[in-house]
Amino acid sequence: MATAKRLKTGLGLLVVLLGTSSRLLAQGAAPTAVGQNAVVQQINPVAAINAPAFVDASVYQTDICTAIADVLMNWTGGQGGNSSGVVIDARGVSSLDCNQSSYQNPWANLNGSGFTDTVLLPAGTIKIYQTWTLIANTRIIGEGPNLTTLQAASSLTSNNGDGDMIDMGGQPVIVNGTTYYPCPLNPKNGIADCTGVVIEHLGLDGGARSGFTVNGIGNNFSEELSYVNDVTLTHIAGTGLSVGVSCPNNSCAGYSSNSGPYSNISYTGTGVCLNIVEKNPTVGTNSVRGFHGLTCSTSIIPAAIYLDGSNTTMEDITIIGSSSSQDGILIGSNTNAAARADALRNIRSGGSLGNLIHISGNTQGQPPQPDVSDVTILNASQGPQSSTNVTIRDELTNTTLTDASIGMYVLGEPVTVGSSSGYSRFTTSPNSPTWLVGTASLGTTSSCPANGTGSLYTCTNSSNCSSTTLWACASQKWIPIK
Amino acid sequence: MIGSQGSAQGNVLINVYGGPGNGPVTNTVHICNPIKPNGNCGNSSGTVTDLALLQIESQGNRGSFSSAPILDDLTSTEPSSSPVNAYVGMYVIGNNNNTQAPGYSRFASSQGANQYPGGPSGVPTLAIGTAVPTKNMTPCNPTPGTLYANTAGTQGGSNTVFVCQSGKWHAFIM
Numbered sequence: 001m002a003t004a005k006r007l008k009t010g011l012g013l014l015v016v017l018l019g020t021s022s023r024l025l026a027q028g029a030a031p032t033a034v035g036q037n038a039v040v041q042q043i044n045p046v047a048a049i050n051a052p053a054f055v056d057a058s059v060y061q062t063d064i065c066t067a068i069a070d071v072l073m074n075w076t077g078g079q080g081g082n083s084s085g086v087v088i089d090a091r092g093v094s095s096l097d098c099n100q101s102s103y104q105n106p107w108a109n110l111n112g113s114g115f116t117d118t119v120l121l122p123a124g125t126i127k128i129y130q131t132w133t134l135i136a137n138t139r140i141i142g143e144g145p146n147l148t149t150l151q152a153a154s155s156l157t158s159n160n161g162d163g164d165m166i167d168m169g170g171q172p173v174i175v176n177g178t179t180y181y182p183c184p185l186n187p188k189n190g191i192a193d194c195t196g197v198v199i200e201h202l203g204l205d206g207g208a209r210s211g212f213t214v215n216g217i218g219n220n221f222s223e224e225l226s227y228v229n230d231v232t233l234t235h236i237a238g239t240g241l242s243v244g245v246s247c248p249n250n251s252c253a254g255y256s257s258n259s260g261p262y263s264n265i266s267y268t269g270t271g272v273c274l275n276i277v278e279k280n281p282t283v284g285t286n287s288v289r290g291f292h293g294l295t296c297s298t299s300i301i302p303a304a305i306y307l308d309g310s311n312t313t314m315e316d317i318t319i320i321g322s323s324s325s326q327d328g329i330l331i332g333s334n335t336n337a338a339a340r341a342d343a344l345r346n347i348r349s350g351g352s353l354g355n356l357i358h359i360s361g362n363t364q365g366q367p368p369q370p371d372v373s374d375v376t377i378l379n380a381s382q383g384p385q386s387s388t389n390v391t392i393r394d395e396l397t398n399t400t401l402t403d404a405s406i407g408m409y410v411l412g413e414p415v416t417v418g419s420s421s422g423y424s425r426f427t428t429s430p431n432s433p434t435w436l437v438g439t440a441s442l443g444t445t446s447s448c449p450a451n452g453t454g455s456l457y458t459c460t461n462s463s464n465c466s467s468t469t470l471w472a473c474a475s476q477k478w479i480p481i482k
Numbered sequence: 483m484i485g486s487q488g489s490a491q492g493n494v495l496i497n498v499y500g501g502p503g504n505g506p507v508t509n510t511v512h513i514c515n516p517i518k519p520n521g522n523c524g525n526s527s528g529t530v531t532d533l534a535l536l537q538i539e540s541q542g543n544r545g546s547f548s549s550a551p552i553l554d555d556l557t558s559t560e561p562s563s564s565p566v567n568a569y570v571g572m573y574v575i576g577n578n579n580n581t582q583a584p585g586y587s588r589f590a591s592s593q594g595a596n597q598y599p600g601g602p603s604g605v606p607t608l609a610i611g612t613a614v615p616t617k618n619m620t621p622c623n624p625t626p627g628t629l630y631a632n633t634a635g636t637q638g639g640s641n642t643v644f645v646c647q648s649g650k651w652h653a654f655i656m
Contacts, residue, residue, distance in 0.1 A: 287499050287539070310569070311537055313497050341537040341569040343496065374571030374591060376536055397610055398633075410572045412591030415609040415630065416623035417651065422611020422630055424591050426572075433610050433631040454610060454631025454642055472654055474639025481643075481654050 035059050035071060058092030062101075064126055067093050068119055069103030076115045085116035091143070097127045099153070104130035109175060112136030112194055113184040121202060123147040131158035133167045135182040136194040136222075140166075142202030145232040145266070151205040152214045163214050163238055165204050169194035169221030171253055183221050183254070192254045194222040200229045206236035206269065213271070216240040221254035227289070228262045236269035240296075243288060244277040244309070260289030268297045273319070277308040278337050287311035297351075299323065303330035303358070308337035308371075315345040321353040324389055328353050332360035332371035343376045349388040356380060356388050359411065361395030370396050373413045381405035397422070401429050430455070433473075441465045444480060448473035485514040489528035497537040500549060508549050510540045513575070515555035523555060530556060531577035538570045557586055559605055573605075593624040606646075614641050615651035622646035 035055035038048040055075055057067040068088055075086040098104050112135030121142045128150055134140065142148025152165050159173055170182040171192050183194035199217060206214040215238035217228060233240040241262065245255050267273040273296030276288075290313035296304045297320040304319050307329055319328035328349055332339040349356040357380055362371040382388045382404050392401045392409050401409070412424030427434055433454035439461035448455065455473040459465030468480040484490050500510030513530050514523035538551040550560045551570040569592070576587030590605040606627030612634045615622075622628070628646040635642025639655035646652075 287497070290497070310567075311497055311499055311539055313537065340567070341497075341539050341571055343537050343571075374537075374569040376571050376591070398612065399610075410591045412571055412607060412609075413593065415593060415607070415611070415628065416621070417609075417611055417613040417615055417630060418620040420611070420613035422609045422613060424593055424607040424609045424624075424628075426589060426591065426608055433608075433633060435608065451633075453633050453635050456629075456643070472639060472643040474635050474642035474655060475637070477639075479639040479642075479655050 054087035054089045057088050057090040063095040063098050064093045065098035065101035065106050068106035087118045089120045091120050091122040096124050107135045112182045121148045125149045125151050127151050129153045131164050133170045133182055134197050137196040139198035141200045144201050145203040149203040149205050152207045154212050164218040166217045168197040168219040192221045195224045197222040197226040203232040205234050213237045218242045219256045223258045226259040230264045233267040237271050239272040239275050240267040242275045261292050263292040266295045270299055273298050274305045301325050303327040305329045307331045308334035310340040312342045318348045320350040324354045326353050327358040328356040330358045335362050339372045341374045345378045347380045348383050349386045350383045353388040355390040355393040357392045359394040375411045377409040399432050403429050442471050442478040446478040448478050450476050483512045485528045485530035486523050490530045492532045494534045500540040509553040510538050510551045513554040520555045533575050535573040540568050617653040620651045622651045
């Protein structure tokens with residue numbers, strides 16, 4: 001067994017090795033790679049060699065942004081990017097303010113292809129002054145959301161001006177006449193298309209200073225194998241997490257399709273907690289691998305979460321609002337997008353909200369089609385401390401449900417009724433037309449609520465209901481049908 | 483394909499997308515019926531019961547090829563076949579184990595429509611709205627058997643609950 005001390009052999013430092021008592025290390029070729037550990041090889045002569053497993057960024061003795069950039073430039077082949085990849089251990093870096101950094105975005109002058117990089121961030125507050133635009137196959141991993149914090153400086157800038165603290169991929173940028181590609185271009189359509197961009201186990205602090213709006217994480221360019229997990233977003237005055245497309249001037253330059261999951265995320269701020277948007281259904285859906293475990297605490301009006309994408313799953317979501325004018329989840333409000341085949345499960349309100357879930361009545365196209373269709377909601381509820389007014393508000397069917405909990409609400413598609421239309425829909429709430437089952441005979445005089453007009457009731461007890469087994473609620477009475 | 487190699491019971495499929503690709507994908511989800519081999523579902527198909535499908539999409543091929551989110555050989559159903567994006571929010575099929583039952587227990591949020599004579603049918607569903615059909619007169623386009631509840635119904639119920647039959651809305655309550 002042998003251990004090795006960290007080497008800085010590029011500067012000709014002495015190699016110090018602790019060996020076993022039974023053998024001494026022969027002098028071999030001195031390791032020459034800055035930041036790598038030295039390990040003892042088990043062949044004769046026993047010697048210290050470079051360990052390529054990871055690079056210790058602390059020996060670069062600069063701020064963390066420069067240290068990461070230096071390692072990337074040294075170990076990934078720079079712009080050529082033909083290395084097999086690198087793990088950067090920055091947990092020993094002590095200078096965490098990037099104000100004087102030569103590379104405030106450590107990935108600025110790199111192309112996102114040909115190598116992978118994993119960066120282990122230290123505990124502490126890392127102050128950033130420019131958006132970190134992660135290139136393809138980059139993973140940044142903190143020591144935990146309450147231990148590793150990226151804090152936005154009030155002067156934070158970004159190349160595209162979006163004010164994000166972290167972008168998952170980006171468009172090509174030209175620096176001093178050289179074009180850099182954070183994401184390789186898809187040969188089929190020429191669109192920037194990143195894979196393998198990962199953010200885990202850290203916190204983002206937006207600063208929340210007066211007049212300073214910053215966003216948390218934005219993904220418009222990273223697709224397969226890209227995800228966010230175990231992240232807190234605090235003091236964010238802008239959007240905490242934005243997952244969508246980059247389609248300026250109706251010309252799309254990037255998508256986030258097939259990215260995710262986005263899981264175990266907590267947002268506290270005054271802005272939008274989560275914004276999901278696709279261009280429109282004719283361009284292609286923005287199907288992502290779901291949002292699982294999200295707590296949003298925000299005061300923003302009109303909505304904490306915007307859902308304007310299709311094939312989106314959201315589950316275990318808690319929204320803590322502060323106004324009766326505020327929606328928790330607003331679906332289909334963007335008339336340039338659509339929300340189809342979405343599923344929401346276990347959606348819960350805390351604090352004060354006007355509507356926990358609000359389905360927009362917007363339409364688009366000719367003949368007009370609703371922005372929202374084929375949406376399934378399971379387990380929407382108001383928490384014990386909630387003062388939410390409405391659990392589900394559906395403008396398409398003009399339905400308002402104030403039930404404390406709703407097991408199922410499924411909105412389908414338009415159904416033609418002459419020159420007008422209704423919607424296929426099913427809910428377990430008795431406060432809207434539904435299909436009830438029981439064993440009691442309702443006779444001919446039982447009353448039913450006005451908001452249950454159109455409900456059906458089936459009596460399953462053959463002895464009680466031998467003469468009538470099916471009733472309908474109309475004019476606030478149960479009318480026998482058969 | 484579900485049940486093509488053996489029985490499949492008590493399954494849930496969530497958020498399944500059939501893209502255009504090089505195929506393209508004809509049916510995003512194909513439910514086999516051992517009694518009626520169809521297409522890629524061969525003679526070795528097994529029993530399929532108690533299946534829940536959520537968030538199913540097919541994309542067709544941008545107008546030149548029709549595809550369907552779901553093809554159900556058990557009930558000969560193909561909701562929302564389309565040359566462009568088509569979606570089904572929920573499709574739940576139970577079973578017909580009760581030999582007295584004339585069909586399958588099932589609920590779907592998409593109605594679909596009859597695509598061609600003898601082809602798969604759409605899905606009767608439960609619809610609501612405030613439009614008031616004229617009894618036995620107002621045309622209905624959804625699959626026969628679809629129920630419609632007029633949430634603004636009055637008149638003792640005669641304009642409240644309807645069923646789509648022979649292309650017209652018929653009132654339950656006379």
